[in-house]
Amino acid sequence: MAAIAAQPYDYPLPTTPTVALILIDMQRDFLEPGGFGDALGNDVARLQAIVPTVKRLLEAFRQQSLPIFQTTESHRPDLADCPPSKLLRGNASLKIGDPGPMGRILIEGEPGNAIIAELAPLPGETVITKPGKGAFYNTNLEFLLKTHDITHLILGGVTTEVCVQTTMREANDRGYECLLVEDATESYFPDFKQATLEMVRAQGGIVGWTATTDQVIAGLQAMAV
Numbered sequence: 689m690a691a692i693a694a695q696p697y698d699y700p701l702p703t704t705p706t707v708a709l710i711l712i713d714m715q716r717d718f719l720e721p722g723g724f725g726d727a728l729g730n731d732v733a734r735l736q737a738i739v740p741t742v743k744r745l746l747e748a749f750r751q752q753s754l755p756i757f758q759t760t761e762s763h764r765p766d767l768a769d770c771p772p773s774k775l776l777r778g779n780a781s782l783k784i785g786d787p788g789p790m791g792r793i794l795i796e797g798e799p800g801n802a803i804i805a806e807l808a809p810l811p812g813e814t815v816i817t818k819p820g821k822g823a824f825y826n827t828n829l830e831f832l833l834k835t836h837d838i839t840h841l842i843l844g845g846v847t848t849e850v851c852v853q854t855t856m857r858e859a860n861d862r863g864y865e866c867l868l869v870e871d872a873t874e875s876y877f878p879d880f881k882q883a884t885l886e887m888v889r890a891q892g893g894i895v896g897w898t899a900t901t902d903q904v905i906a907g908l909q910a911m912a913v
């Protein structure tokens with residue numbers, strides 16, 4: 689059986705291609721100046737550095753015609769799906785829904801809410817808009833995964849300890865075999881990223897596995913033969 693060399697031990701791949709890529713929130717709001725991440729006081733340059741690696745991972749899934757899901761953190765223009773706790777938290781200079789240089793912050797359909805051009809989804813690749821941090825909360829992701837008989841999730845995107853980790857934990861509790869790609873995820877806080885990688889794979893993989901993009905691609909290629 690094919691496997692991805694991973695920590696804390698090898699991640700077994702299924703014999704049938706029931707493995708999907710989940711890329712979390714690689715949207716301008718988090719990666720470019722003037723978006724939500726910037727408004728929260730973060731340095732977005734850290735996140736831009738992983739784009740070529742994420743692109744390589746995405747292309748590997750495309751080459752093998754494996755299912756690809758991307759998410760965006762997005763709210764309705766009327767903010768009906770944004771609880772006041774989320775809207776008002778942090779006293780940010782720009783709040784969700786405020787006009788910024790890329791349109792209204794974190795609002796569906798605004799230029800800043802788009803996935804960055806380098807990773808723009810192709811026809812047939814699914815984009816899930818999510819109002820929360822986790823991709824399962826108030827979305828149809830679980831329904832779509834079940835429809836495609838997907839059992840294994842390879843996760844990347846931003847930010848590691850917020851939306852990526854929340855999604856991985858949600859998926860783990862739902863029975864998915866989850867692997868977080870170490871160099872295809874990033875945080876505004878390097879220590880938080882490192883801690884997340886360590887905590888998900890601690891205790892025998894309590895939340896799942898971690899591996900590098902190279903290791904994932906090698907495993908997928910072995911699965912294909």
Ligand code: TIU
Nearest residue numbers: 713761846847850851852
């Ligand atoms: N602030 C932060 O680190 N992240 C978020 O608000 N959303 C996501 O992680 N996508």
